[in-house]
Amino acid sequence: MLRYAIKRIGYAVVTLLIVVTITFFLMRSIPGDPLSHRAQALPEQTRANYYAKYGYDKPLFTQYTMYMKNFLRGDLGESILYPGRSVSQTIAKTSPISGAIGGIALVIGFGIGITLGIIAALNKNRWPDYLVMFIAILGTTVPVFVLAALLQYFVAVKLHWLPSSGGGQTRHAIMPIMVLCLGPIASFARYLKASMLDTLSQDYILTAQAKGLSRRAVILKHVLRNSMLPIVTILAGRIVGVFTGSFLVERMFGIPGVGFYFVNSVTNKDYSMILGTTVFFAALFVFAQLAVDFVYVLVDPRIRITPESR
Amino acid sequence: MNEEISKDLFQIIGPEDSEAEKIARPRISYFKDAWRRFKENKIAIVALIVLAVLVFMVIFGPAISGYKFEEIDPSQRNEGPSARHWFGTDKLGRDLFARVWQGGRVSIIIGLVGALVSSFVGSIYGGISGYFGGRVDDIMMRIVEVLISVPYLIVVILLTVVLDSKSMFTLLLAMTITGWCGIARIVRGQVLQVKSQEFVMAAQALGVRPWKIILHHIIPNVLSVIIVAITFDVPGYIFGEAFLGFLGIGIQPPNTSWGVLASAAQSMYAFYPYQLFIPSLMIALTMLCFTLLGDGLRDALDPRLRK
Numbered sequence A: 001m002l003r004y005a006i007k008r009i010g011y012a013v014v015t016l017l018i019v020v021t022i023t024f025f026l027m028r029s030i031p032g033d034p035l036s037h038r039a040q041a042l043p044e045q046t047r048a049n050y051y052a053k054y055g056y057d058k059p060l061f062t063q064y065t066m067y068m069k070n071f072l073r074g075d076l077g078e079s080i081l082y083p084g085r086s087v088s089q090t091i092a093k094t095s096p097i098s099g100a101i102g103g104i105a106l107v108i109g110f111g112i113g114i115t116l117g118i119i120a121a122l123n124k125n126r127w128p129d130y131l132v133m134f135i136a137i138l139g140t141t142v143p144v145f146v147l148a149a150l151l152q153y154f155v156a157v158k159l160h161w162l163p164s165s166g167g168g169q170t171r172h173a174i175m176p177i178m179v180l181c182l183g184p185i186a187s188f189a190r191y192l193k194a195s196m197l198d199t200l201s202q203d204y205i206l207t208a209q210a211k212g213l214s215r216r217a218v219i220l221k222h223v224l225r226n227s228m229l230p231i232v233t234i235l236a237g238r239i240v241g242v243f244t245g246s247f248l249v250e251r252m253f254g255i256p257g258v259g260f261y262f263v264n265s266v267t268n269k270d271y272s273m274i275l276g277t278t279v280f281f282a283a284l285f286v287f288a289q290l291a292v293d294f295v296y297v298l299v300d301p302r303i304r305i306t307p308e309s310r
Numbered sequence B: 001m002n003e004e005i006s007k008d009l010f011q012i013i014g015p016e017d018s019e020a021e022k023i024a025r026p027r028i029s030y031f032k033d034a035w036r037r038f039k040e041n042k043i044a045i046v047a048l049i050v051l052a053v054l055v056f057m058v059i060f061g062p063a064i065s066g067y068k069f070e071e072i073d074p075s076q077r078n079e080g081p082s083a084r085h086w087f088g089t090d091k092l093g094r095d096l097f098a099r100v101w102q103g104g105r106v107s108i109i110i111g112l113v114g115a116l117v118s119s120f121v122g123s124i125y126g127g128i129s130g131y132f133g134g135r136v137d138d139i140m141m142r143i144v145e146v147l148i149s150v151p152y153l154i155v156v157i158l159l160t161v162v163l164d165s166k167s168m169f170t171l172l173l174a175m176t177i178t179g180w181c182g183i184a185r186i187v188r189g190q191v192l193q194v195k196s197q198e199f200v201m202a203a204q205a206l207g208v209r210p211w212k213i214i215l216h217h218i219i220p221n222v223l224s225v226i227i228v229a230i231t232f233d234v235p236g237y238i239f240g241e242a243f244l245g246f247l248g249i250g251i252q253p254p255n256t257s258w259g260v261l262a263s264a265a266q267s268m269y270a271f272y273p274y275q276l277f278i279p280s281l282m283i284a285l286t287m288l289c290f291t292l293l294g295d296g297l298r299d300a301l302d303p304r305l306r307k
Helices: A002-028 A044-053 A060-072 A087-122 A127-141 A144-158 A170-200 A203-210 A215-244 A247-253 A258-267 A271-299 B030-040 B042-064 B096-132 B134-147 B152-163 B168-176 B180-195 B198-205 B210-247 B258-266 B273-301
Strands: none
Touching: A002 A060, A002 A271, A002 B134, A002 B152, A087 A127, A087 A170, A087 A215, A087 A258, A087 A271, A127 A170, A127 B273, A144 A170, A144 A247, A144 B210, A144 B258, A144 B273, A170 A215, A170 A247, A203 A215, A215 A271, A247 A258, A247 B210, A258 A271, A258 B152, A258 B210, A271 B152, B030 B042, B030 B273, B042 B096, B042 B273, B096 B134, B096 B168, B096 B180, B096 B210, B096 B258, B096 B273, B134 B180, B152 B168, B152 B210, B168 B210, B180 B210, B198 B210, B210 B258, B210 B273, B258 B273
C-alpha cells in the first residue's frame, strides 16, 4: 500500500510539472510577447524597465527556471492587467467564493441525485423511473447558461423574488447554486441508477434475500454500499467542476469568484493570470484524481494492491 | 395384443442429407439487425427526425427568410417576431430567422466535424495502444493521462488565446487537440477486451491471418462503440462552441453561431427575451436530440443489450 501510494503521488507530481511546463511554453509562444501591446506607447527606457519587471528581458530558459522556482514556492507571478496584484493572492482570495458556491451546489446535487437514483432503480420501468430519467437527460443537455438565463428571466425579472446578479449576500447565491446543482443531480442520478441495477442482479443480493434479510437492510447494507463505488469516480470530476463549471455562472450572476477572474483575464489578455489560474486548476484536478484513487482502494475490497499487480 | 410392426410400414420423409446444412432464413447483417432494433425505439426515431429537420433548416433556412444574415436595417431594430421577421430582429435590425440558421451551420458543423476528427484520431491511437499492449500501451496511456489532467475547457480557452485567432478552424483545433483522449481510452479498453475473447482465439486457432482478424472481428466489435461515442461527443462540441461564444471568445462577427447569438442577446434579455430564447432553444434541442439518438444507437448496436 505504501509503495503504491508513493508511486501514485510521484506520478501526480510529475504530471503536474509537465503540465506547468507545457502551459508555460504555450503562453510564451504567443506571437509577439505578452507585454508588447501594452508597452508600445512607452519610451525606450520605461519599456526596458517594464520588461525587466516581469523578467521578460532574460532568455526564455532562464525565465522558465525562474518560474518553476517561484512555482514551487507557491508564487505564480504578478498580474499584467493589475500591476502589483499577485496572481497567487488573487486566486487565494477568489477561489473560496467559487469553492463555497460550487461546494454547496455539489453537496445538494449529490444528495438529490443519489435520492433520485435510488428511487429510479427501485421503480424500474414505472413512472418515477421515467420522471427521474427525464430530469437527468434535461440536466445533461440543457446548457448552464440557458438555465441561468431562464431562471434570471422568470425568477428575477418577472417575479422579483431574487436579485438577478451580485455577490455577498445569501440571496445572491441561491440562483447560482440552483443552476450549478442540476448537472450533479443529473449525472449522480443516472450513474447510481445504472450501478444499482447492476448490483441488484448480483448473486450476493440473492443470497442476502435468501437468508431472510429485510428489504430495507438488503438495500441499505448491500445494494447501496456496492453501488456507490462508481459514484466516487464521478465525484472526482465534479470536484474540479466546482471551480471550472462556474465560469459562466459566475460571469452571468456577477460573482467575484476565480472563474470570473479567469474569464476576465482571458478577455483582457492578462497572460500571467491565465497561466497561474491554469496551473491552479490543473493542480486541483491532478490531486482530486489522486484522492479518488486512494478512496477507491479504501472503499473497494476487490481492489487490493498485490505486489505483482502494481 | 402384441401386434407385429413391420419395417415397410414406415417411410422416410426427410430431411434429405443435402438439406441438413441449409440456412432456413436469409442472413441478417449486423447493421440490418441493429437498424431493426433501432426502429423499435420511438424516442430515438423522433430525435432523428427532429435532427433531420434542424439540418434541413440550417442548410436552407437562411435562403427561406428572404433576408441576408448580415444585412443591417436601422429602421427595424429589436422588432419582435412577426410575419415579416419570423424570429424578430436584433439590435442592428438584422433578421434573426436568417441569423439563427446561419449560426446553426457553424454550431452543427463544429459539433459534427469535431466529433468525427477526435474520434478518428482517438480510435487510431486507442486501437494501436490496445492492440500492441505492453510497453507501448503503458507509454501511450501515460501520455493521455497527462493530457487529460488539465480540465478540458481550460485547454480550449488556453489554445484560443495562444493561437490568437477566432476562426472556425482554430476553434475546432482547440477543441479536438485533447478531445480525442476520451475516445482513445474507450477504444483501447474495447480492443483489449475483444482481443482476449474466445472467438478471436478460435479464429487464431483456425489459422486466420492477423489482418483478417482485425478486419472481421476487432473492427466490427469496436465500431459500434465508436459510433455511439461520436453521437455522444457531438453535443459536447456544440456545448463547447456555445460556451466559448457565450464568453465572447468564440466565433467573431460578422459570422455567428448559436452561442454567439445567445451571448449577444444576454445583456438585454429582460426586454427582448425572444432573442435569447430562440438560439438557446436550438442549442438545447440539438444537444437533447443527439443524446437521445446516442442512447438509441447504444441500445441498438450493443449485442449484449439484446433482450
